[in-house]
Amino acid sequence: xxxxxxxxxxxxxxxxxxxxxxxxxxxxxxxxxxxxxxxxxxxxxxxxxxxxxxxxxxxxxxxxxxxxxxxxxxxxxxxxxxxxxxxxxxxxxxxxxxxxxxxxxxxxxxxxxxxxxxxxxxxxxxxxxxxxxxxxxxx
Numbered sequence: 001x002x003x004x005x006x007x008x009x010x011x012x013x014x015x016x017x018x019x020x021x022x023x024x025x026x027x028x029x030x031x032x033x034x035x036x037x038x039x040x041x042x043x044x045x046x047x048x049x050x051x052x053x054x055x056x057x058x059x060x061x062x063x064x065x066x067x068x069x070x071x072x073x074x075x076x077x078x079x080x081x082x083x084x085x086x087x088x089x090x091x092x093x094x095x096x097x098x099x100x101x102x103x104x105x106x107x108x109x110x111x112x113x114x115x116x117x118x119x120x121x122x123x124x125x126x127x128x129x130x131x132x133x134x135x136x137x138x139x
Contacts (some may be wrong), residue, residue, distance in 0.1 A: 013130035014091045021078055021123060028071040035064040080104055080132040081127065094131045101127060 039060050046053040070129040084097040093099060109117040 017130045
């Protein structure tokens, strides 16, 4: 069994969490494209129905706004975390990385942007778990 340093284990966990974040961003980007197509189709239906399907536009538009907000929040988290990544792809100063995410979360809560703060909190907890794991000892 290979012995890996605690720092390398933390790096692997942070990188894995970062890749999960990037995957979530990519998924939301795909959803945005789908909703733009749906919105264009809804506009066509609204016009074809002599402007009687405004409710459909409102529903799609509301969902689109939610997805855009989530996407922007995740990109903000990605930018914050990326600031602690070196040229080799390793994350430096784990404690400062977590403090930056916590400050970002608190700033949005202070502005009463609670949904954004909740998204940041979810990812803060994931990165904190990656940094502060307790390794299982197998003997």
